[in-house]
Amino acid sequence: MTAGPRELDAHAGIHRGVHYSLKRNAAPGYWRYAYAIGDRVRSGRVQGKLPLLAIRRVQMRIDRDLRPGLANAR
Numbered sequence: 001m002t003a004g005p006r007e008l009d010a011h012a013g014i015h016r017g018v019h020y021s022l023k024r025n026a027a028p029g030y031w032r033y034a035y036a037i038g039d040r041v042r043s044g045r046v047q048g049k050l051p052l053l054a055i056r057r058v059q060m061r062i063d064r065d066l067r068p069g070l071a072n073a074r
Helices: 051-066
Strands: 010-015 018-024 030-037 040-047
16 A cells, blocks of 8 residues: 655745745644745744645735735834
8 A cells, every 4th residue: 555645844835926935843733934025024833734724824924915005014
C-alpha cells in the first residue's frame, strides 16, 4: 500500500501580486507567515490544522491589507 500525500511544512506563493511565505510553527496547528506590501513587511501567525486553510487565511489578510481605507492606516 502506498503512503498518502505528505503534508506541507512550508509554502511560498503569490496572491494578488504579493509574494508571501508560510512555514509550519513549532506549536501544532499554527503557521508563521510573512509578506510585504510596498515598504511594509507583515508577519505573524495563523491557526490552521490543514495547510490549505492556513494558506487561505494568509490570503485573506493580504486582501484586507490591500483594501483602501482604515486597514492600511495601522
